[in-house]
Amino acid sequence: MGSQALSQNNETFEINLGPQHPATHGVLRVKLTMDGEYIVDAEPVLGYIHRMHELMGENRTWAKYLPNMGRIDYLSALSYNLGYVQLVEKMMGIEVPERAEYIRVLTTEMNRISSHLLWFGAFVLDLGGFTPLLYAFDDREHILDLLESVTGSRLTYCYYRFGGLYNDVDDDFLTGCTQFLKRLRSRMPMYHKLVTGNVILRQRLVGVGPLSAEMCRKYGATGPVLRGSGVNYDVRKNEPYSIYPELDFDVPVYSDGDSMARYMVRMDEIEQSMRIVEQCIAKMPQGEIKAPKVPKLIKPAIGDYYHAVEAARGTFAIRAVSDGKNQAYRMKLRAPTFCNLSLYQEASKGMLLADALAFMGSLDLVIPEIDR
Amino acid sequence: MDLNLVHMVLFLVGIIAFAAGNAAYLVWVERKGAARIQRRTGPCEVGPAGLIQPLADGAKLMSKQIVFPDGIDKPLFMLAPMFAMIPAVMIFVTIPFGPVGFGPFADFMIVAREMNIGLLMILAFASVNVMALLLGGWSSKNKYAVISAIRGVSQGIAFEIPLVITAITIVMISGSMQLSTIVEAQAGGFWNWNWMPLQGNLFGPVSFIVFFICFLAETNRAPFDLGEAESELIAGFHTEYSSMGFGLFFMGEYANIVIGASLTTILFLGGWTSPFPEFVPVLGASSFLWFLLKIYLLIWTVVLIRWTYPRVTLWSLLNLAWKILIPFALINLLGSAVLIKILPMLGL
Amino acid sequence: MAGYFNSILTGTKSLVTGLLITQAEFFKKPVTLQYPHESLEMTPRYRGHIQLVKNPETGTHQCISCGMCQKGCPSGCITLKGVKQEGVKGKVLVQYDLDFTTCSLCGQCIENCKPGAIEFSLEYNLASTNKEDFHYDLLERVKEQK
Amino acid sequence: MNKATIITELRALAAEGMPDEPEVVETPASEEPEEGAKKKKPAPPEPRKNGLLELDYVRRGVHVDVQMAADQVVRGAEILDAEGLQLEAITGVDWIKENELEVVYDFSYTGGECFRVVLRVRIPRDEANIPTLNDVFPSANWHERETYDFFGINFEGHPQLENLLLPEDSDFHPLLKDFKGL
Structure with a gap:
């Protein structure tokens, strides 16, 4: 890639942001060509935590691939679990009992809240504010405790099964969720006062890293990044799956396209997810949590299948090619941040270093998900 | 034996002990305070409430190896941490802590060497701090450190101007550069202090805030810690430093905070004078304890600010300095000059 | 000009609000657990080995x-x-x-x-x-x- | 976005250069009803001919499935780009028995109603060349690099066809079915 200094006769220098750098949250490396504090070119270099999940998908039976789903995006693992089990259910034509669907949506949305809370803290940490991170972690800890009490794990969940769930939830969990929502409702104004309203934060976010809707489309960006650019697209609404059509929630859309818009989208999504969880608790039906007839051997018909869900960071999709055996012939995982990061190189041209890092934070990167 | 010499030696030891002890224990205050702000416990294992932690940290830093990376400018690399610490100690020489205030030596002034140009000397030495950043960043042969050094210099220059202008305002009001004279001019209750408009300085509160912001920026404290912005520049100018090289930078930072707080107290908060000398005779009308109380309150504010705000960017930092602070400081200077010098001259 | 002063005012207000929040949190009790001294009971569904x-x-x-x-x-x-x-x-x-x-x-x-x-x-x-x-x-x- | 336009244009495009045949929508084996799964050994599917299929979205997750020749894919992407779809993913499939590699392009519409289109191209394994989509969709840049990583497919005209996820010096393509591990 050719790189030219912004002003003539100026020298540029290269600087390696990462693979170990406090702002990249993992092992992302960005090769920066800088002209002073300005970025001339920023080329992300991936693959430092590449684990070849797709090849694993071809070597394991459908059921054995389940634990992998918790380890792609470890922050919203349940969305990935959901995407995968729904794909297999689609292939096999398994009907899932209603109670299981409600519990799935409830836990997935709790997971989404926890993912957004972590992003919120880490993002403010990128901007130099340390304290909100720990407040967010305090709240997130409650979610992890709740999810641990049903799923048994705190981060890399493996809770959903083909046709249902691993185990049922009890009333303690539901009341725990209600209490947590009450707590988070009372904390959100504090976050907004402490962080959203802060003049320094606004200065750092408003107008930084503007992305047009057209650019998002060209780069395949999805999730809060796309919604921050004014596109009302959410797989949960546009391509409804599970019981989302029965639930009443809004898709927050901000049209500014800057980092502040992405920030606000995620903060509003926390509120919307809380609404979804509340409705799930209120509507939770009684009944079975596992489909009565789940074939022991999963051998889908020949062909390829596509399924997309809304993970915390955007559209997560799986394309599975089956050759009629008990293993996938090909398993393609479409990770949202992979596409979201691919626009970084173009969008960060001419930015200040500090702004570029704020912009990177606003994309909400989870490196293991990009590298898969 | 020359009593003056004994006085000097005692004070020298005292100053170094005060600077180093403050640096060490302010780290503890900062860690503990930050922990409580974030609903954590903070250091608690070494000694009661982690009080011995700073000593353990110090021992660890001293016992570590000093790493000299390849290709560095070694003399400058070694000089930079000294530039961070030595001026800080030098400044303490001229800072008056105030009279003892009680007991047999009630009138004894705790000051190493009172000078009639004390304020000028402090400002002169305080600006050496920028050199430490520049040399440390430049000699490390690290691109992050160089960026940090450049940021540090432009920041230092930008904020020194409003700082000095505000200090000049105070000098004009008090008519002296001697710190004890400035304090004594504010004696007699908090309404006489320079940050109150009653003193004839109509813009007192503004100049106090301007001075405080400049002091934050000059000491490279959050939210103006662009030099060591850890999420952007790893650790900035001291990325390559280890052992006591890093330790000196660290201590220098905290010593500078104490100096900044002392200076703010002396210039604006009445130094060692009691806020209400006649009504509440706690600690006496003037005592160094008042002084310490005030500077530690200020330092706590600094700590609180660090753990509350995100970091500003270089551009908004310079905008703040050139577009807000300098105009305000200049208007303040002019206004005070008109009030104090020109109006009396005209007989008003 | 009004905008200039207005932005300074609202900015200062937001900064003071932030300070008040953190100072209030300072007086609350820590929520953390001192691990080697205290440890958590695991929920019955916890997945150990x-x-x-x-x-x-x-x-x-x-x-x-x-x-x-x-x-x-x-x-x-x-x-x-x-x-x-x-x-x-x-x-x-x-x-x-x-x-x-x-x-x-x-x-x-x-x-x-x-x-x-x-x-x-x-x-x-x-x-x-x-x-x-x-x-x-x-x-x-x-x-x-x- | 106009679904009908997309379908007509893609159908016309995929039919280009194909021998004239009566419009028999061949249901390939992949379209077998569900009971097909229960058969012990399904008959090997007939190789699919280039052309457009409208699939059952509920079961397959895509609406339109087009197989085309390698030199038509840029035109196909342009048709979809003009209608406002976005490129969601590019991947490959190694059909080693037929000695062919398949490149699969997933498109979706984010402007409202859900509409997913998949383009697929079969290319010979030993001459895995296909034009790049980089000029139409910049997001293809990384997807194609990833596909190059895993399958060794050469995207002609790609500005930077280097390894993306695998180490820079790796010379293996792990998702090829004859990859035996390191």
């Missing part, structure tokens, strides 16, 4: 050595061996090894187990500098269990 269920009546495990857990394990971390013994119906378990270093705690072994002979333990604070320490002999462990 697997162990054989001890039958309180017989004082031993209920494994029938069918090998379904071994078959269903995605990471192949279970090795078990049952041998035919005279006078006993079915196979008798003689070896049940768990390589916890590769276990992903998915729970498929437990789901596959018809007699319900394995369960998750509640152990979570495992640490070692030696990989071999995580190769568990579950048969030995079931004897040590209360």
Whole structure:
């Protein structure tokens, strides 16, 4: 890639942001060509935590691939679990009992809240504010405790099964969720006062890293990044799956396209997810949590299948090619941040270093998900 | 034996002990305070409430190896941490802590060497701090450190101007550069202090805030810690430093905070004078304890600010300095000059 | 000009609000747990490494050595061996090894187990500098269990 | 976005250069009803001919499935780009028995109603060349690099066809079915 200094006769220098750098949250490396504090070119270099999940998908039976789903995006693992089990259910034509669907949506949305809370803290940490991170972690800890009490794990969940769930939830969990929502409702104004309203934060976010809707489309960006650019697209609404059509929630859309818009989208999504969880608790039906007839051997018909869900960071999709055996012939995982990061190189041209890092934070990167 | 010499030696030891002890224990205050702000416990294992932690940290830093990376400018690399610490100690020489205030030596002034140009000397030495950043960043042969050094210099220059202008305002009001004279001019209750408009300085509160912001920026404290912005520049100018090289930078930072707080107290908060000398005779009308109380309150504010705000960017930092602070400081200077010098001259 | 002063004013207000919030939090109690001194009770569903269920009546495990857990394990971390013994119906378990270093705690072994002979333990604070320490002999462990 | 336009244009495009045949929508084996799964050994599917299929979205997750020749894919992407779809993913499939590699392009519409289109191209394994989509969709840049990583497919005209996820010096393509591990 050719790189030219912004002003003539100026020298540029290269600087390696990462693979170990406090702002990249993992092992992302960005090769920066800088002209002073300005970025001339920023080329992300991936693959430092590449684990070849797709090849694993071809070597394991459908059921054995389940634990992998918790380890792609470890922050919203349940969305990935959901995407995968729904794909297999689609292939096999398994009907899932209603109670299981409600519990799935409830836990997935709790997971989404926890993912957004972590992003919120880490993002403010990128901007130099340390304290909100720990407040967010305090709240997130409650979610992890709740999810641990049903799923048994705190981060890399493996809770959903083909046709249902691993185990049922009890009333303690539901009341725990209600209490947590009450707590988070009372904390959100504090976050907004402490962080959203802060003049320094606004200065750092408003107008930084503007992305047009057209650019998002060209780069395949999805999730809060796309919604921050004014596109009302959410797989949960546009391509409804599970019981989302029965639930009443809004898709927050901000049209500014800057980092502040992405920030606000995620903060509003926390509120919307809380609404979804509340409705799930209120509507939770009684009944079975596992489909009565789940074939022991999963051998889908020949062909390829596509399924997309809304993970915390955007559209997560799986394309599975089956050759009629008990293993996938090909398993393609479409990770949202992979596409979201691919626009970084173009969008960060001419930015200040500090702004570029704020912009990177606003994309909400989870490196293991990009590298898969 | 020359009593003056004994006085000097005692004070020298005292100053170094005060600077180093403050640096060490302010780290503890900062860690503990930050922990409580974030609903954590903070250091608690070494000694009661982690009080011995700073000593353990110090021992660890001293016992570590000093790493000299390849290709560095070694003399400058070694000089930079000294530039961070030595001026800080030098400044303490001229800072008056105030009279003892009680007991047999009630009138004894705790000051190493009172000078009639004390304020000028402090400002002169305080600006050496920028050199430490520049040399440390430049000699490390690290691109992050160089960026940090450049940021540090432009920041230092930008904020020194409003700082000095505000200090000049105070000098004009008090008519002296001697710190004890400035304090004594504010004696007699908090309404006489320079940050109150009653003193004839109509813009007192503004100049106090301007001075405080400049002091934050000059000491490279959050939210103006662009030099060591850890999420952007790893650790900035001291990325390559280890052992006591890093330790000196660290201590220098905290010593500078104490100096900044002392200076703010002396210039604006009445130094060692009691806020209400006649009504509440706690600690006496003037005592160094008042002084310490005030500077530690200020330092706590600094700590609180660090753990509350995100970091500003270089551009908004310079905008703040050139577009807000300098105009305000200049208007303040002019206004005070008109009030104090020109109006009396005209007989008003 | 009005905008200039207005932005300074609202900015200052937001800064003061922030300071008040953090100062208020300062006076609240810490929420953290001092780990080595205190530790958490795990919830009953917590997924520690697997162990054989001890039958309180017989004082031993209920494994029938069918090998379904071994078959269903995605990471192949279970090795078990049952041998035919005279006078006993079915196979008798003689070896049940768990390589916890590769276990992903998915729970498929437990789901596959018809007699319900394995369960998750509640152990979570495992640490070692030696990989071999995580190769568990579950048969030995079931004897040590209360 | 106009679904009908997309379908007509893609159908016309995929039919280009194909021998004239009566419009028989061949249901390939992949379209078998569900009971097909229960058969012990399904008959090997007939190789699919280039052309457009409208699939059952509920079961397959895509609406339109087009197989086309390698030199038509840029035109196909342009048709979809003009209608406002976005490129969601590019991947490959190694059909080693037929000695062919398949490149699969997933498109979706984010402007409202859900509409997913998949383009697929079969290319010979030993001459795996296909034009790049980089000029139409910049997001293809990384997807194509990833596909190059895993399958060794050469995207002609790609500005930077280097390894993305695998180490820079790796010379293996792990998702090829004859990859035997390192």
